[in-house]
Amino acid sequence: MNKTRIRPIRNDEDHAWALGCIEELMDAEPGTAEMDELEVLAQLVEIYENERWPIGMPLAIGAIKFRMEQEGLTRRDLEPYIGSSGKVSEVLSGKQPLTLKMIRALHRHLAIPAEVLLGNPSRQLDNDSFAENAEKYPVKEMADKGWFDGFGEVNGRSEEAMRWLAQRAEVGPGTIAALCRKNDEARQNAKMDSYAFRAWCLQVLARASAVPLRNRYEGGSINEEVLRQVATLSVLPEGPLRAQELLAELGIRLVIVDHLKKTYLDGAAMLMADGSPVIALTLRCDRLDSFWHSLLHELVHVKNDLKGECEIVYDDFSIPSGGSEIERRADAEAADALVPPGILPKDVAELESLNVGDLFGYARRARVHPAIVAGRVRHDTGNWRKFARLVAQDGVKAYLI
Secondary structure, three states: OOOOOOOOOOOHHHHHHHHHHHHHOOOOOOOOHHHHHHHHHHHHHHHHHHHHOOOOOOOHHHHHHHHHHHHOOOHHHHHHHHOOHHHHHHHHOOOOOOOHHHHHHHHHHHOOOHHHHHOOOOOOOOOOHHHHHHHHOOHHHHHHOOOOOOOOOOOOOHHHHHHHHHHHHOOOHHHHHHHOOOOOOOEOOOOOOHHHHHHHHHHHHHHHHOOOOOOOOOOOOOOHHHHHHHHHHHHOOOHHHHHHHHHHHOOOEEEEOOOOOOOOOOEEEEEOOOOOEEEEEOOOOOOHHHHHHHHHHHHHHHHHOOOOOOOEEEEOOOOOOOOOHHHHHHHHHHHHHHOOOOOOOOOHHHHHOOOHHHHHHHHHHHOOOHHHHHHHHHHHHOOOOOOHHHHOOOOOHHHHO
């Protein structure tokens, strides 16, 4: 029996040597030491060749065609997984890439390895809320608002689009689910769609993540004096912009994000993952009195109610504060910051008798825009026709969007 010639294959010289040994041993008899040596050398050569000259992952289209041939499938058989006959044709011809939705269906129903379809041996399909519920998000409405500008076509790519937005927001789907958990203290419309709300929150965080801050927010920095300072900016033509700048100095981001149809939102206060506060307003009602009330209300929430990481308080101001202690407190503190106690008459009949001249006088005393006083009078009297022309004169979107 020949002395074994097994040795490691570390380089191309060792590889050439091993191939020569294999050639000499090709006639070895089964069950002999020579056959054992041949098998071991062959395995060593295979390992070295796979590491030295790896074979690329099979192309996704090739894998699909191979499975079609194996199973005797026609192009029509692929339509439940890929879409229309035209889509199938485009995919198989390489004119359209596979979407995550297609990949999931092909992996689940045709057992084609996900890493092959993804074209990456180290990548697996994510199994999270985006994977399970991507089609429930109002992606088309979001795209129409420009929220996916820079992403590309969203049709048929809801999951990819939502993952892209979450990446810009610097959060994962688990964070969004926690952020949007049921909040018994929230002014939430019963008709709110939770997926529209999550989408809105993602856009808020994405918009906020792109806003640099010079200072870090310090808890306790918001007090009555700061609330009044913000309120008095309302007399300036560019008051909303000045308020945004002042809040930024305090480490608070103010962003305007349009509401989605099924969110029924006016505003929200939330904490980002790094603990910095964000105030988001929808300007669903684009009036000065509405803007300043919403802003001060959410600023009070930042002052009093945001404690934990990724916490949120959100508001639909068409709903009364009801039994929510934090909402009643935010209403009261915002109202006092805008029109300090003792300036306006308490008697409803006296408020009803006010004319425009009276209103401007009270606004000068409060050092706020007259529309704010008009909004307060309308609220306290329940007479929404009073001063309607005055409050409807100016909007805010032109300043902040």
